Amino acid sequence: MSGRVAAQGASLALYVHWPFCLSKCPYCDFNSHVRDRIDQDRWRRALLRDLDATADETPDRTVTSIFFGGGTPSLMEPATVAALIGRAGDRWTLDPDVEITLEANPTSVEAGRLADYRAAGVNRVSLGVQALDDASLRFLGREHSAADALAAVDLAHRLFDRFSFDLIYGRPGQTAPAWRAELERALARAGDHLSLYQLTIEPGTAFYRRAGLGETLTSDDDDAAALYELTQDRLSAAGLPAYEISNHARPGSECRHNLTYWRYQDYAGVGPGAHGRLTLDGRKWTTQRLRSPEAWLDGIESGGGEEARTPLDAADRLAEMVMMGLRVADGIPVKQLEEETGKPLDAWIDPARRRPLIEGGFLDADPNHLRVTAEGRQRLDAVIGHLLA
Ligand SMILES: C[S@@+](CC[C@H](N)C(=O)[O-])C[C@H]1O[C@@H](n2cnc3c(N)ncnc32)[C@H](O)[C@@H]1O
Numbered sequence: 501m502s503g504r505v506a507a508q509g510a511s512l513a514l515y516v517h518w519p520f521c522l523s524k525c526p527y528c529d530f531n532s533h534v535r536d537r538i539d540q541d542r543w544r545r546a547l548l549r550d551l552d553a554t555a556d557e558t559p560d561r562t563v564t565s566i567f568f569g570g571g572t573p574s575l576m577e578p579a580t581v582a583a584l585i586g587r588a589g590d591r592w593t594l595d596p597d598v599e600i601t602l603e604a605n606p607t608s609v610e611a612g613r614l615a616d617y618r619a620a621g622v623n624r625v626s627l628g629v630q631a632l633d634d635a636s637l638r639f640l641g642r643e644h645s646a647a648d649a650l651a652a653v654d655l656a657h658r659l660f661d662r663f664s665f666d667l668i669y670g671r672p673g674q675t676a677p678a679w680r681a682e683l684e685r686a687l688a689r690a691g692d693h694l695s696l697y698q699l700t701i702e703p704g705t706a707f708y709r710r711a712g713l714g715e716t717l718t719s720d721d722d723d724a725a726a727l728y729e730l731t732q733d734r735l736s737a738a739g740l741p742a743y744e745i746s747n748h749a750r751p752g753s754e755c756r757h758n759l760t761y762w763r764y765q766d767y768a769g770v771g772p773g774a775h776g777r778l779t780l781d782g783r784k785w786t787t788q789r790l791r792s793p794e795a796w797l798d799g800i801e802s803g804g805g806e807e808a809r810t811p812l813d814a815a816d817r818l819a820e821m822v823m824m825g826l827r828v829a830d831g832i833p834v835k836q837l838e839e840e841t842g843k844p845l846d847a848w849i850d851p852a853r854r855r856p857l858i859e860g861g862f863l864d865a866d867p868n869h870l871r872v873t874a875e876g877r878q879r880l881d882a883v884i885g886h887l888l889a
């Protein structure tokens with residue numbers, strides 16, 4: 501990997517979006533699309549150009565993480581990943597401990613590329629396993645089998661010091677004993693990080709349409725709450741407590757890139773639909789690239805590609821910090837919140853508004869952190885709604 505390695509400049513996390521998948525999963529509302537043919541060379545040039553435009557605006561930063569997300573970034577040519585990592589190293593300082601993650605799907609074709617990604621500079625992979633039995637994988641519309649998933653996990657284990665995989669629970673009819681057994685199998689194969697998502701039905705997806713026609717596609721609310729609690733208990737006992745609602749790690753093995761979002765630090769987003777949050781000339785902005793792959797590609801090639809750029813006033817920053825920061829177990833340092841928003845916490849959120857949440861056991865009483873309890877995390881939307889009302 502090329503690049504100047506020195507500890508200088510404010511930190512920056514870099515997100516690169518690859519918007520293509522082999523097929524569209526029925527639950528997924530990410531910016532992901534199926535195309536017969538992808539001109540990899542054209543995409544490589546455009547992503548590099550987008551990265552360059554971002555670097556022009558953010559010189560002198562130290563990049564602490566790069567995350568290739570999607571879509572299915574394991575459909576990117578390894579040469580494209582290598583070129584982007586190399587260019588990031590040319591344009592910014594790379595932290596000596598830079599974390600470079602790639603999301604991979606566990607079909608055999610993609611797993612076969614894991615070694616090439618490692619050679620390209622990737623040092624962490626996150627595999628979209630989703631379930632460990634074939635019937636559930638079919639229900640979720642996945643292209644891989646349970647055997648493919650386990651083989652990919654084992655390969656990731658051999659190739660990378662740091663790897664994670666995702667599972668989706670709360671599937672219809674999924675019982676606590678069945679999920680417990682699946683978790684045991686997952687833990688037997690896990691490294692130091694697991695992402696465990698409760699299935700949600702998102703507008704615009706095939707599941708949303710089917711649910712609208714009356715089909716049951718998730719477990720009911722009581723069962724889902726029991727599965728969530730079971731997940732927390734079992735993962736804590738295994739030494740991988742939740743550091744965020746759906747993310748579990750051995751302490752020290754958290755995904756640094758994702759922590760950047762939740763801790764309200766700067767990140768740049770490159771590729772279709774990618775979001776960024778950047779401090780430029782002392783002001784905080786959100787940036788968003790054009791969402792449609794083709795519109796973004798044309799836009800980049802003609803010197804554009806950005807959909808919107810919005811300054812964030814103090815109230816916006818407060819709302820974003822609360823919505824992001826309460827997801828993590830550590831919560832939000834009050835000092836950071838006050839520096840970021842320019843006003844004391846009490847001026848934003850009256851202590852009288854916080855008190856019932858503290859007395860109800862939803863919010864921690866620590867005066868130095870705004871933090872939810874385990875109970876509060878289960879009802880996070882309601883807690884946030886109350887705090888920001
Ligand atoms: C950006 S997706 C993609 C990663 C990769 N393309 C894959 O599917 O394997 C990240 C993760 O979000 C989770 N996810 C996506 N939609 C979800 C939904 N509606 N409910 C629960 N989890 C979801 C899946 O576990 C998925 O692996």
Ligand code: SF4
Pocket residue numbers: 520521522523524525528529530532570571572605628
């Ligand atoms: S879940 Fe992953 S593979 Fe499936 S459509 Fe979404 S991004 Fe693509």
